[in-house]
Amino acid sequence: MTLTKTVTKEETYQLRTYAKMGFEPVRGEGPCLWDAAGKRYLDFYGGHAVASTGHCHPEVVAAIREQAGRLLFYSNAVPHAVRGEAAEALVAFGYPGLTQVFLTNSxxxxxxxxxxxxxxxxGREEILFTEGSFHGRSLAALSVCGIPKYRSFRPEAPGTRQIPFGDLGALKAAVTEKTAAVxxxxxxSVAGMRTADAAYFRTARELTAKQGACLIFDEVQTALGRTGKRMVGMHWGVxxxxxxxxxxxASGLPIGVTWIHERIAKTIALGDHGSTFGGGPVVCAAAAATLRILSREKVWESAARLETRIRSGIARLGAPYAGVRGLGLLLGIEVGGGAADLARRLLEAGLVVGEGPGVLRLMPPLLLKEEHVDEMLAILAKTR
Ligand SMILES: Cc1ncc(COP(=O)(O)O)c(C=O)c1O
Known part of the structure; x- marks a missing residue:
């Protein structure tokens, strides 16, 4: 008998740049997914930290349906009340001094x-970025990527310089009157949920302020309550x-947000930046609903509480689960080598997790409950 593997249309027609997980979800609800055969999976990967309100939250789905049925799209050449609503909610959720947002798609x-x-x-060029950081796949974003394997597209954008992460001495030496931004x-996250201590972030704040440079936090994964505070700098008063x-x-519709301090916003003129799809009405309806839910449920409080439960649960499990890195519901369970193989076996056992260098990566929906954490721990316990 010869075993033939079915080649899907996706494999045939979509450029192969993604390693695939070994399952095909066809339906989702809350923190759970199901495949076509009806097998249920507990999703601690969240479609890569995207399913913030869980899969298909009814309030988000209703907001999308309602807006799509009324006006699917019109560009930033016209105002939309729903764009205003989403922007206001984002500003309210974010840092007090960052009083405006710019909306994009990623x-x-x-x-x-x-x-x-x-x-x-x-009016300066130099952007300092850190070893181990990931900021996206466009050429400029790759030029500030601190993970060598992604930096194969030369030449990179000029004016960027890498410094070590978490190293106070290196930071002090690097930030000068030439620095535009740190x-x-x-x-x-991609580097395995590595973080630095409060002193590092506070010093970054002090040095950039002293030199007239900007401090930029990439909160693509840490914003909106995931780390146990509304925004990650709130852990350190930064x-x-x-x-x-x-x-x-936007719970799964494509969106990018840049929060901007008032004094920076004042220097941006009409036409300085733009995006056709950024801030479209359907995405903004989804974002406004998402922010309403995350605020109402105070997800930063449950993220902090569930982090404690996960940390103590992992401490009880023993090998190969050696410890936990990260903050809130953005965690790396240290497993040493073999993270990819372990993630594959966990998937077979009905638990979806990500993997990175030496860790299983957890970035589950933020409306998670204690019972989901306990179920995750039980699956880990029987899969080693
Ligand atoms: C921290 C961080 N920044 C930026 C990005 C890029 O986001 P996108 O893929 O939406 O462009 C990612 C994606 O994983 C990320 O994790």
Whole structure:
């Protein structure tokens, strides 16, 4: 008997740049997914931190349906009340001094916008970024990527310089009167959920302020309550000049957000930046509904509570689960080598997780409950 593997249309026609997980979800509800055979999966990957309100939250789905049925799209050449609603909610959720937002379609674009604005504001070129950081796949975003395997597209954008992450001495030496911005990914997710201590972020704030440079936080994964605070800098009392997000802001529709400090916003003129699809009505309806839900449920409080439950649960499990890195519901469970194989076996057991260097990566929906954490821990316990 010969075994033939079915080649799907996707494999035939979509350029192959993605390694696939070994399942095909066809339906989702809350933190759960089902495949065509009816097998249920508990989703601690959240479509890569995107399913913030869980899969198909009825309030988000209703908002999308309602807006799509009324006006699917018109560009930024006209106002939309729903765009105003989403922008207001984003400003309210974010840092107090960051009083305006610019809307795009992805995290990479949100970071591009932040870098452009920092350069315009300071009139300087140099953007410092850190080893291990990931900021997206556009050429400029790759030029500030601290993970070598992604940087194979030369030449990179000029004016960018890498410094070590979490190293106070290196930071002090690097930030000068030539610096336009220090761009930080405060919890380095792709690099395996590495973070730095409060002193590092506070020093970054002090040095950039002293030198007239901008501090940019890439909060594509850390914003909107995921780390146990509304925004990640709130852990350390640090407010950046620009912050970016994407992923779960519209529960699964494509969006990028750049939050901008008032004094930077004042330097941006008509026509300085733009996007056809950014801030479209359907996406904004989804974002407004998402923010309403995340605020109402105070997800930052449950993220902090569930982090404690996960940390103590993992401590009880023993090998290969050696410890936990990260913040809130953006966590890496340290498993040493073999993370990819373990993630595959967990998937077979009905648990979806991501994987990175030496870790299983957790970025589940934010409306998670204690019972889901306990179910996750039980699956880990029997899969080693
Ligand atoms: C921290 C961070 N920044 C930026 C990006 C890029 O976002 P996007 O893929 O939406 O362009 C990602 C994506 O994984 C990310 O994790």
């Amino acid at each position: 995290g990479a674009e949100a970071n591009e916008a932040a870098m452009k604005m920092a350069r315009k504001f300071t 761009l930080l990914e405060p919890v380095q 407010e950046p000049d620009l912050a970016t997000s994407a992923k779960g802001v």
